[in-house]
Amino acid sequence: MQIVTIAAVAQNGVIGDGLDIPWSIPEDWDRFRSLTTGNFVVMGRSTYESIGRPLPNRTTVVVTRQQDFEAPKPIGRTRVLVAHGVDEALHMARTARGSLPKDITYIAGGGEIYAQTMDKANALDITVVKTSPEGSVHFPEIDLGKWLEVRREQHETHDYVKYVPRTFTERLTLVPATPADAGEWLALAQHPDVAAQSPELVVRDEAEAVERLGRRAASWDAWSLDQWTIRRTADDAFIGIGGLRRKELENGDHVWSLDYQLVPEMQGNGYTPEMVMAALQQVRLVDREARVRAMIRPRNVKSIEIAQEAGLQKVEERVDAAGNPIYLFQGWVRHLV
Numbered sequence: 001m002q003i004v005t006i007a008a009v010a011q012n013g014v015i016g017d018g019l020d021i022p023w024s025i026p027e028d029w030d031r032f033r034s035l036t037t038g039n040f041v042v043m044g045r046s047t048y049e050s051i052g053r054p055l056p057n058r059t060t061v062v063v064t065r066q067q068d069f070e071a072p073k074p075i076g077r078t079r080v081l082v083a084h085g086v087d088e089a090l091h092m093a094r095t096a097r098g099s100l101p102k103d104i105t106y107i108a109g110g111g112e113i114y115a116q117t118m119d120k121a122n123a124l125d126i127t128v129v130k131t132s133p134e135g136s137v138h139f140p141e142i143d144l145g146k147w148l149e150v151r152r153e154q155h156e157t158h159d160y161v162k163y164v165p166r167t168f169t170e171r172l173t174l175v176p177a178t179p180a181d182a183g184e185w186l187a188l189a190q191h192p193d194v195a196a197q198s199p200e201l202v203v204r205d206e207a208e209a210v211e212r213l214g215r216r217a218a219s220w221d222a223w224s225l226d227q228w229t230i231r232r233t234a235d236d237a238f239i240g241i242g243g244l245r246r247k248e249l250e251n252g253d254h255v256w257s258l259d260y261q262l263v264p265e266m267q268g269n270g271y272t273p274e275m276v277m278a279a280l281q282q283v284r285l286v287d288r289e290a291r292v293r294a295m296i297r298p299r300n301v302k303s304i305e306i307a308q309e310a311g312l313q314k315v316e317e318r319v320d321a322a323g324n325p326i327y328l329f330q331g332w333v334r335h336l337v
């Protein structure tokens with residue numbers, strides 16, 4: 001389940017004044033409705049009461065400390081559940097989903113609930129409202145050391161901006177891949193050793209790198225997971241690329257494909273397993289019922305070891321497009337380390 005925080009935030013951080021929102025952007029409200037319809041929406045009791053009615057065709061989880069708070073009876077797909085803390089609300093969303101089309105829970109405010117869930121969100125979907133009104137309720141500061149902008153859609157009165165988190169392991173900073181990384185990606189793909197190892201991954205020029213990275217950023221936007229640009233935290237050195245890419249299968253199912261390319265001089269330091277563990281932790285948060293797979297060449301003994309250590313099992317031996325043998329490793333996310 002992805003946890004996506006959705007908020008309209010003025011340039012000075014204001015999101016509300018008392019119970020009101022000090023602006024009106026019907027287009028933003030329509031967008032909120034279309035994104036959240038059919039999904040779970042978590043909100044504080046004040047926000048719930050300021051809206052004045054259950055949001056139709058959604059399950060609203062109202063967070064309150066009042067033990068006797070009564071939710072109205074469900075009508076069709078319009079339901080209201082009551083939770084007595086944010087963890088309980090998210091647990092309810094995770095376990096009581098039923099047959100929902102998309103596995104996203106939206107955190108819809110207000111200020112108290114945003115503040116308590118910033119470190120639980122897999123993405124921030126922020127409408128930046130181009131005004132600075134007075135108001136008593138604020139959005140928490142978005143720390144750009146922790147969050148990366150992967151999409152910005154500009155409009156006259158507001159921008160739609162999507163942020164996804166940077167991930168930190170013991171030695172690595174894992175930055176969601178975007179076209180900003182094109183230069184380093186291109187140099188890596190064109191490194192003679194890398195090109196010889198994985199000819200199918202060669203990137204011809206900067207334009208192709210930008211185009212491919214645009215797709216990576218779009219996947220981050222959609223799924224809160226994709227490939228990272230891997231950096232060493234100590235000196236910000238570029239180590240390589242890697243992570244999990246979502247692949248749609250012909251039968252309508254999907255898998256997460258594990259792949260990575262490291263700068264040859266950076267290999268042999270244990271950075272790959274460190275990144276792989278972070279990727280598996282991340283997919284466990286956003287898509288627990290899925291499978292992970294990796295295609296590995298028989299001679300790539302180190303990668304086979306890493307896959308096995310992660311809990312992936314060899315399920316098939318195939319040949320690739322060039323007629324070379326390749327192993328398919330696979331495992332269910334919930335069974336991986």
Ligand SMILES: NC(=O)c1ccc[n+]([C@@H]2O[C@H](COP(=O)([O-])OP(=O)(O)OC[C@H]3O[C@@H](n4cnc5c(N)ncnc54)[C@H](OP(=O)(O)O)[C@@H]3O)[C@@H](O)[C@H]2O)c1
Binds near residue numbers: 085
């Ligand atoms: N611009 C936007 O996108 C946006 C979105 C949503 C809301 N807003 C605005 O935000 C304002 C409301 O925000 P707010 O910060 O005042 O209130 P809020 O976050 O909506 O709700 C606060 C209430 O949530 C409950 N609560 C909070 N933490 C809890 C916890 N750990 N355990 C159990 N219950 C907990 C408490 O309810 P009880 O008092 O019942 O115990 C608390 O009074 C309004 O102005 C609204 O218009 C703006």
